[in-house]
Amino acid sequence: MTLSPSDAIVVSQLEKKFGDFVAVNKITFSVKKGEIFGFLGANGSGKSTTIRMLCGIITPTSGTGTVAGYDMMREPEDIKQAIGYMSQKFSLYEDLTPYENVRFYLGIYSVPQNQWPERVDWILNMTRLQEIRNRLTRELPPGWRQRLALGCALLHKPRILFLDEPTSGVDPITREHFWTFIRQLAARGITVFVTTHYMDEARFCERIVMINAGNIVAAGSPSEIIAAACPGEPDADLNDAFITLMKRTQD
DSSP: OOOOOTEEEEEEEEEEEEEEEEEEEEEEEEEEEEOOOEEETTTTTTTTHHHHTTTTTSSSSSEEEEETTTTTTHHHHHHHHHHEOOOSSSSSOTOOHHHHHHHHHHTTTTOOOGGHHHHHHHHHHHHOOOGTTTSOGGGEEEEEHHHHHHHHTTOOOOEEEEEEEEETOOOHHHHHHHHHHHHHHHHOOOEEEEEEEEEETTTTSSSSEEETTTTTEEOOOOHHHHHHHTTOOOOEEEEHHHHHHHHEEEE
């Protein structure tokens, strides 16, 4: 697969083995700059392993790929500086305030100190946490903690944002607000690579790749995937398509 100036991520024949076990089996796909891209799969499908390779955490066994213009094999540390990552499990410090968490991660990301005041205000205003900046993080509702985690992932102004189950455990209204925010980020040119188990959320993605047992089983827009997986079923949705595809690859 050839890298285009419009591509944020390109992988070709990407493979990861753990001993004799093939976790990811020579997958190929690309993600455009400023795109909201969904990466879906059941537990054990190879989804997390793929994300860890894309984020420069583990090295592929074979294949090629670039993330934010950096080679996955040779430049993993450069990739880490160019991306933001928000994990499913809340990973900030609950005994610190939102303000203290933001200050801490500014240091982690090596943001120049003369930019700290502007970045602190930018993130706290954008996540609507300015008024509770001095409350302990552990006292905040789950949706507010998720907003804080997302804000900290954006502090160094990454070109690509990886969101791993970003709305897990939050209420539907908070989920809706969260996705509004994600669309605003993409409109600013940030590439958003998201995994989710909520198929009603996945429909907000411009394109989707579905993976099962380490293999890509579907790729395209939500409507394209539904039409291909559930032909002749006008009422089918993305959840129906996902179940059909997962069952088909297990038979």
